Amino acid sequence: MNLKVGIVGLGKMGLIRKRVLEDHPSADVVAVCDPTLEGLPSREGGLLQTTDYREVLDEDLDVLFACTPNNVTAEVVVAGIEKGLHIFCEKPPGRDLTDTRSIVEAASNKPDIKIKFGFNHRYHDNVIQAHALLESERLGKLLWMRGVYGKSGGVGFEEGWRSDRRTAGGGILLDQGIHMLDLFRLFAGEFNDVRSMVSNSYWPIEIEDNAFALLRNQEGVVAVLHSSSTHWKHTFNLDLCFTEGHLTLEGILSSTGSYGPEMLIVSRRQFEDETFALGKPRQEVVYFDTDRSWEREIQEFVDCIVHDKPIEVGTLDDALKTMELVYKIYAADELWRHASTAGEELNRSEKS
């Protein structure tokens, strides 16, 4: 029996998920919802289309995909959990920690359902291969990381829901930088020391368009993040420096190709051998030409449901810890702490 899936939200992400699910042999999309769909509700070829997510939840479903703007994510996900559905939720897990906490609480009453969050970058080839290299310890011990993830807001950027504090909760760090933080956590675990400067430098919006963070974990691994929506040249770049070598993840495949091509650059420390030019080691550039990340992500999720295995990537715990890191970065900048609700958010979270 195939899994019956409902999708709430058919924006860019919802449409990608729908396409991958429709191609999946073990899943059927039976209901979709989006406020912009017209002339609804309708039921054509067994597919319910509606503008009200509660009608999706009234269907006979196994799985709910929440591909919604941040302000309704928690509400939709909690309603799905209460119905006992398995949940796939896009990142970020809500606008703020209050939203994420409400999901955690609802889930604590339903230990049997699977909940996965769309931290999709972990399924990209350069990330998978970099992680395998780190795990193999062939390059030695991780020393530091430096990640830059930047995009260029375009025409109308300031009018989109992502630029509205009430709808989005946060700016570029919460929207895009969160992926880099997720990768930092993948490679180095949890960070206990967090410093930052968060700014709104160009766009006429209430939320940040740039965030600079300096993080350190218990073992002393330092990570530097720059997340930006004034990066006129789309950029994804993550350097990992090890005791025996260096990795650069350059570019990430996307539908527009504007962050690509996707590469993993591997170099090994060679300064003991003086036949090499110091600082210009032999280098291998690995190019990846196809983006299988969306298929892999859905495959893992379906697999976990069908075979009742625990979710490994994008767990509820990942979602909460990464969200906490986002808000620690907001709060670590004194000026930004006062200009936003980040401080209150963290306090509330620590009390609960």
Place this chain on the structure above:
Amino acid sequence: MRRVVIQDDLREAQIRPDSGFNTYIELLERDLEVFLADTVLVELDVCPACGSPDAFPDFEKMRISYVRCGQCRTCYASPRPEMEALDQFYAESDAIQYWNSSVAERTASARKQYIFSPRATWVLETAGVHQQEDGLLVDFYTKYPVYLEELKTKGSFSRILIRKPAVSIDELVAVEGFEVANKIEEGTVSVVAAFEVIERLFDPLAFMQHIHRLLRPGGLVFLTTLSISGFDLSILRENARNLLPPTHLTLLSYEGIHRLIERGGFSLVEFSTPGQLDVALVLDALQRDPEIALPPVIDSALRRRGENVHEDLQDFLQKANLSSHVWIAAQKLAS
């Protein structure tokens, strides 16, 4: 699918020193004359890569005729000696003995640095990504224990076996300190490595099918070979000094490699051409024979531009899979 570009500072003389290489070619020509005098050659009905019967004459090198496949553009020797005769040639050739005992020895350190260590790292890391690093590895006929040593010390394979490439013949060659396989149970192998093997076989497809039977589902095969689609070989053809029969019987094209992998029941996980010598080899050939015709833009780049342009061109060739030195990793499809 992945492809790799390698930036390094390899020079041809480091792995093929002029004096040694010239002696090798002289010996090889002599060996080949004797060999061809009493060896029956077999005409191929179809392209060894794609199976197409469509072929036309291409060139002759050291008395061996090469034809070109009209479909996939693979260049292959036909008629060619059968595997048994080839095995005998490899075992008895003075040229090959000279190479192994003299040249390989003298260039051992450069070969380790530029060829064998990178190959070992490539196998280990790719096997790691595909969760095949802990099982049985079979290496087909490596002459180079250095690389096997690296696999052993840096890897976690449960066993490493070596085996002759001939599918039909079970006579085996020992490499000191490594186990030689008499019989390998089908469906038990995690990784097969066959470096510079496929081009010297009578029947490459039979070899790929043999590997397919040995591997367990999800198992990996690593191959390196010379491709006729590469820059230096496609320009120099029979004038390429490093194109030598009978070692190079099948010069697979880019398309031919894809077809052969597919026909063998594999799916490609990597197609790279991390060669560093194409431009240098053509420059070297131009020195020896300035009359070699080149397309005007290549002629300008090679003869009228400096080293930086040569390096950039070599980088581009790697990036566009247009170097003649090919690395392939493929995975056995679950049947």
